[in-house]
Amino acid sequence: LVIPLSSKGQLLSVQQRQMDLKADVSTAMVTELSPKTDYSLTIYAMYPGLIGDSATIKVKTTPLPEVSNFRVIEEGLFSLRLGWTPPQGKLNGFKIFIPRSNRPGFIYEQLLPRDISSHVIDSLEEDKKYTVSIYAVYPEGPNKPVSVVGKTLKLVPVHQFLVQNATTDTVQARWASVRGATGYRLTWASTEGHIENINLGDNFNFYMIQGLHTGSEYTITINPIFGDIEGPITTAKVKTLESSSVQTLKVSAVSTSTAVVSWNSVPGATGYRLAWRPTPEFVGRDRPRQLALNSSTTQYQLKNVAHDTEYVLTLYVLFGSAVGPGITVTFRTSPLGYVSNFKVTSYTSTIIDVAWSPIVGATEYKLSWKTGNIFIPYLDRSILFHRLKDLNPQSTYTVTICAVYGNSEGPEISLSHDFEFIMMREVKVEDIGVNSFTLSWKKAPGASGYKISWIPFLGGDEKSHVVSADSASYTIRNLRESSAYKIQVSSMVGSREGSAVLVTARTLDLPKVEGFAALNTTDNSTVLNWTRVAGASGYRLSWRHISVFDTKTEILGPGFTYYKISDLLYGRTYLFTIRPLYGEVEGPISTMYQRICKTLSKLFD
Template identity: 25%
Template sequence: MQVLGLGCPLVFLALVTIFTPSPGASFKPAQTATKPGGEETEVQISKGENRAVISDFDPSQEYAFKVIAVRGNEESKPLQGRYAVPDLEPDEGVQPQKLDTTATEDVNEITGVDQFVCTTPAIADIVILVDGSWSIGRLNFRLVRMFLENLVNAFTVGIDKTRIGLAQYSGDPRIEWHLNAFNTKDSVIDAVKNLPYKGGNTLTGLALTYILENSFKPESGARSGVPKIGILITDGKSQDDVLPPAQSLRDAGVELFAIGVKNADENELKAIASDPDETHVYNVADFSIMSTIVEGLTRIVCDRVEQQDKEIKGEAGPEPTQGPPQDLVTSEVTARSFRVTWSKAPGAVEKYRVVYYPTQGGLPDEAVVDGTENSVVLRNLNSLTEYQIAVFAVYTSAASEALRGSETTLALPMVNDLELSDVTHSTMRARWRPVEGASGYMILYAPLSDGEATDEKEIKVAATETDVELEGLSPKTEYTVTVYAMYGEEASDPLTSQETTLAMEPPGNLQVSDIDHSSARVTWDPAPGKVRGYRILYAPFGDEQHSEVEMGPATSLILRNLTSLTEYNVAVLALYDEGQSDPITDGFTTRLVPEPLDLRTSEVTTDSFQVSWQHPADDIVLYRLSWTPVSGGDTKETVLNGNTDAFLLSDLQPFTEYEVTLSAIYSDESESDAATISETTLERTTTVATTTAVVRQGVKNMFIDDETTYSLQVSWELQDPNVLQYRVSYVSLRGDRAEEAVLVPSSQSSLLLQPLLSDNEVQGDSHPGLR
């Protein structure tokens, strides 16, 4: 890793250093310019640049340069050189000069920067208002802390010196510390280093009102007769009105500075800050370069504290009567023109003379504007050409020194503000601002693989179309999208952006409800996009075999035939034409099979009583009924069909208490807890009864059908109203099993016999039990 080549063209009263970066290296050059015997200054340049402008250049001095490439914690050997301006006439053209580069010793370090320190004896109350909204992010907030630390270090901080307070805001502001919270600079620095990240929305107007009402108050440490400074740091446009709160602060004597980063609205910053904007508004492209404005900001704040202090004490000095304009800014750059703007020079300026010419050589041209103006558009320029600019303030009998700068015209007008939005797993929209004079646009897009575009596709549209949907994209893939403005067959420089398609989104908010012993309801929120349907997978926990249901775009499903008291995992996947999403999962445990409900007795006699109950579920196949004398004796048991809800217990002992238990057997062969009830038969009384012989009818028309591998359906007919119950007995004709019998209530005329042995002949009988 090294820096190759070092050159130095002189540009009026600034020095431009040009160097060649190491091929393929990802580094950040750092350049140091030193007057021999003078102080050393360090400038950090982004890795995409190969030049630096040395401001405050003194052409009478010889300068030494050191350029070091930095990658992470690694630093290259320095490339060093010296430069002295040759003797030139005032109006003589200046040509690039080659630096005298020399071999360097094996040193690999960057010397520290001598940071500006405000030495004015004037003191101030400074309140910093920091945007802590989510858009900043935790990583960038660390850079904000470093910026604040440098800012605090520039002032003499103490309880009887300059006081610094800080508030952080997002949706709601809060005081991090008041002006009188700390007595030393070190304690303020410690508070800055430990400043927490708040997070939330951006309500700048509310925060400005908050510091007016809470920070600039005597009880918070604000002092009378002391300059008051407010410094706002934000990265976005406020979601509320900032004009009235900012005006209230200024009316209260608070001088406001506004620092914007990345997506900050410059017009809003200007509306907040005190005048003039040129010294009170700062806007940087990224948090990583906030450090570049620390010195300029602290110098201005220091000067304004000193000036305010004089104004408060009635000691303001006289304004300078003559001097050069300040703060050269170029804007509205096109292929053929750009605007030059400056801050007005002091005193009675009659006019401004703007001289400009191509850096690579060419005749100078000039524009002259009235002394009341501070801007001019330079026209009829060459495209893709760097111009040197000098602005002179012309007085009645003299002209000021030049305010100098440079700007490069554009190529043919290209697309601006390319925005990739409405991103799904298979589409995204590309939008851009129309380009005046373009005949159409060409869009190229391709997935990125190892940082390179592959399988590029092309779309051409008319000049009236500036919004195109890109379709047929792959999910979870980074795409590069490039848009050219077309001028006939000629294309402008491209504008490129990158965006990653979404993964195929799963459904959301998976919930399981209505859980019982054999079923559960699964519901979910629909997945976004063009969903074809859903796939539901479920299985007992730890079981590799799962059940699967594929369905349309419904968002609910009842899982049935589950096993009781079993933990289940369930997963739901969204189905797209391109494939399926990742699953959303949940778990649940089925309930215990329920016992029979409302077990009760009735029709109690000396030797019998009837037991009845309600079915607790729909999937009961059998009931197990048993009864035992409480005082001791044999327990009798019978198995009843799952449709049965009553049974007559007969052949009981008179005046005897019986305990009856009933349990339900389910289709998964699980058996519920038993429901229990007690009943006592009646005491026998001696009576003489006259009986009349009655002819009883037998069962007729018995049918056996609905045969399966393990069951038979038996049905019969009987028209005798005096039947209390039926006794159905059956036996295998193989003789390998004993006869079995089932008692059936009189209201029932059929019975399902199960479980039986497969491929076995069975003989059955049905007998009525009569009153």
């Protein structure tokens, strides 16, 4: 017999029910009871026609399982997102509500399906606390509710708003994220009334504003966005720089392995990046290198660069993490200390006196010649003369010299001497051109002619030419520009060649483009102008945006002195370069940076 008890412990006989059990049963499951209720359970022994003794116990059913881990997942400006863990057992659903006592005059309740575990309550008030309750609904009825306190967000502005690292056409905006914001609206306005804005996602806390005008003041504002609601505005002012690029970049004190780079300071710069590499013609002679320098540095010495190599060097201005415009120059290191003006100054039947010109940077000189054994004396750098003694007057001697730089040796220079020939005197390089040398000498008595031979220092075929005894000069043509040569002049008697006098010389650089400038710049185009280079067969014109490496190139004929480039981006800075062409040979580069907004151009050599 199953009878529920009242809260005072009295039997509620009207609600009693009876269960009949078989004689061989010793346990039974009593179901369909009410949760959290006291019951009186009595069992009777039944005999045919009789009721035997009884036994009674009192028990109390457990409460229905409650919702657990009820929490606020996300706080919004006008909403709260709640989550929970459903209890075990058969459920009909959930009821979520805000008690009236918590918000007088405000009613919210919602019946939810049994298969969900989160819910958003919206249409709440900004910056208010709410107590939210939930209970699970069972077939037997609801369980005990559980509650959580949540607070809606306050409509606040952006804090820690910084506008910094201004260049001529960009500024960087940074800010602290606003809790609950779904995005941000960033606006910039010039004093002339030009206004632009951009909507950014909630994951943004940095943005670079581009396309600004040089030397202009801007008002920058930002406000958080909460769905369809815009938060308060935060304002900052900034002025772009008059110039964010280096105006003067020079390379000086160039030696075989070093060069000094200097430039003017740029206001507002946080540092500089210096990059250098061999030009395409000299690729493989050295690797590309770069380094970062602080904002107070305006001079740097490059070390361990390759000798006799042309480099292109670019200096970039840094504004925080942003890289400003760069400026480019080219320079060429000196050859590795070849000895110049190596010659026989006098001789007797057993002595030869040799002399040479000093070489900058040499630590000593290595001199060698062979008389049965090879003699190799090392001479101090202050010594520019040496006497070879105890020689065989019947022999021809080859004497070799090279400059020594610490542990490195420069190129060798050799000359031969035959005691039977009259020595050549006063051999000089009278004139040097881009592709030619003119030599002169004093005529040697008894000579039937003179042999002139030449070979590039960096290697190549040796060439020679024989002129008549009446000649006292000769012009070597078709030489390579910007190149060093070893030149020997010797007297001839019939088919025999006498002692040679060695001289060295270097051809001039090819002419470069002058007057390279931008004219008639519009919002998307510019006209480049330059002075015609005499002897050039054409021009290679290239351009690219300073922040990308995709370069466009045009090959122009020799008659061009201007060229219009269109489809450029407004407010962006471009790098323009031009080289004169001499057949298949490219001349030196001229470089210019131009911002596409009708500003004056700047020419950098």
